[in-house]
Amino acid sequence: MARNLFGGTASDVAEDIDGRRVPGAVGTVWDGPSDGARQITDLTDADGAPIIQLQADVRGFIPAFYGPPSDAERLWVDFGVGRIALVSVTVGDRLRKHLTDTDPHQSRAYTDERLAAYLPLRGTEVQAPAGDSWLTAVVTDDPAGNVIRLRTADGAERTRLRNTGALYLDVIGKRTPLCIGAPGFGAGQTVINVSSTSATPSSEGAVFQVKGDGSVVSAGTITAANLGSARVFSGPLPPAAPRPGDVWVKYG
Known part of the structure; x- marks a missing residue:
């Protein structure tokens, strides 16, 4: 982790009990104000060179130094009169960077990673375990009751799936509006089944069927020119x- 910068400002000084600056004072650095706090010795100067001890300059100011590589935001220094908190002087810079970063919390990367399993990026595939529904849509405020609506750039509706179960296909140009492939289907297997009850792949309640060999079975009258x-x-x-x-x- 990165080291944060401390000291080096007009308010960072070594003082005695009466509040007078103490030039050249030697202090210790701690990770907390309590008696159980741990002394920190892994420090560097502003150029990154290790320092043995924290020492005020000839004016009594605490020079700029880098804290431990633990990303600490606050340290406590003691020049003989008790521990005084120092807050990192670069906290404002890091806050501004945090606010302008594209993905400071990595939440976007996490969301992209998670959603890839449910809503893949354009050009990739949707994969769902056998028996699982990969999409469930609920209509709430669409007056037309559209669950799925595909439109062209000019706004014309082409394919609509209604919440009644109705599917509308309006193709562009002279392309085939519906093409059903049934490889390996035998003559006795149903490719299309229209039922008078709930939809089913079997012949239960069937009123119109198209078989795998191309034969058509109708329970009612077939009318044609x-x-x-x-x-x-x-x-x-x-x-x-x-x-x-x-x-x-x-x-x-």
């Missing part, structure tokens, strides 16, 4: 109330 109104039946018996255009494939 190239589909007519025909119905398809199969089984040993014809439909109970056939309509024009119905198709019956008999088997059994």
